[in-house]
Amino acid sequence: MLILGASSGIGGEVARQLIGMGWTVSVAARRELPLQSLKALAPSRVEYAVVDIMAEDAVSRLQELAERTGGIDLYIHAAGIGSQNRELALPIEESTVSTNAVGFTRAMNWAYHYFERQGGGHIAVISSIAGTKGLGPAPAYSATKAFQANYIEALEQLARQQGHAIRFTDIRPGFVDTPLLGENPTYPMLMSAKSVASSIIKALIREEDVKVIDWRYRILVFLWRLLPRWIWKRMRI
Numbered sequence: 001m002l003i004l005g006a007s008s009g010i011g012g013e014v015a016r017q018l019i020g021m022g023w024t025v026s027v028a029a030r031r032e033l034p035l036q037s038l039k040a041l042a043p044s045r046v047e048y049a050v051v052d053i054m055a056e057d058a059v060s061r062l063q064e065l066a067e068r069t070g071g072i073d074l075y076i077h078a079a080g081i082g083s084q085n086r087e088l089a090l091p092i093e094e095s096t097v098s099t100n101a102v103g104f105t106r107a108m109n110w111a112y113h114y115f116e117r118q119g120g121g122h123i124a125v126i127s128s129i130a131g132t133k134g135l136g137p138a139p140a141y142s143a144t145k146a147f148q149a150n151y152i153e154a155l156e157q158l159a160r161q162q163g164h165a166i167r168f169t170d171i172r173p174g175f176v177d178t179p180l181l182g183e184n185p186t187y188p189m190l191m192s193a194k195s196v197a198s199s200i201i202k203a204l205i206r207e208e209d210v211k212v213i214d215w216r217y218r219i220l221v222f223l224w225r226l227l228p229r230w231i232w233k234r235m236r237i
């Protein structure tokens with residue numbers, strides 16, 4: 001299995017727990033030091049590669065990493081960026097779209113074709129509950145998370161139509177205490193990366209299609225979906 005975005009936060013914690021469970025794990029991200037620390041946990045079962053999903057060589061590096069362990073049957077896409085942007089600063093909007101939509105599409109394209117050639121596999125994406133609705137404080141972030149959810153829903157249909165045994169899991173956590181939220185985050189219903197990672201691993205083992213984490217966010221998402229647009233646009237998030 002291979003995780004892109006394993007150098008911190010949710011991806012890092014999923015990697016750590018899977019290594020602890022005895023899995024052979026390949027990890028990738030831009031920062032090498034945290035990847036080296038993961039390898040140090042079980043040197044014979046962990047491989048890593050420095051991959052920037054925005055770089056030209058991203059696909060060849062992912063391919064080489066997957067081959068180094070004799071192939072993979074699970075790809076987890078945990079790479080992403082996000083921040084609130086009420087000022088609508090264009091560089092933030094553009095970099096969010098680049099990483100979470102353009103870079104994400106590149107990774108999905110690689111993973112889909114990899115598993116197509118292999119005759120099957122499992123693709124998991126950490127999207128977010130933020131993709132449920134357009135969120136005023138984070139327009140590009142919420143839009144790119146909706147993009148990710150729709151994209152893998154489309155790939156799931158395509159794989160079925162083309163007769164490929166590729167499974168998909170869309171993981172949608174609420175607020176998780178990771179570097180993405182900044183130092184000392186004060187968000188409501190904040191979850192630890194540890195507990196979220198263990199829910200993710202259970203969802204992967206059960207091959208769930210969509211997993212909203214946790215139950216409180218399942219209720220919240222359900223209620224958000226019921227709200228008509230004229231109420232939603234007046235809400236203070």
Ligand SMILES: NC(=O)c1ccc[n+]([C@@H]2O[C@H](COP(=O)([O-])OP(=O)(O)OC[C@H]3O[C@@H](n4cnc5c(N)ncnc54)[C@H](OP(=O)(O)O)[C@@H]3O)[C@@H](O)[C@H]2O)c1
Binds near residue numbers: 006079172179
């Ligand atoms: N924290 C939350 O509240 C929350 C809630 C729902 C969903 N999520 C989603 O969960 C995913 C993981 O986020 P996190 O909260 O764990 O934040 P994080 O700790 O900042 O982790 C983000 C990961 O993405 C990697 N990454 C970023 N840009 C990359 C690039 N261009 N190429 C390759 N890797 C890249 C980072 O590694 P490098 O910097 O080393 O490249 C890091 O490993 C994100 O997609 C996020 O949207 C987070």
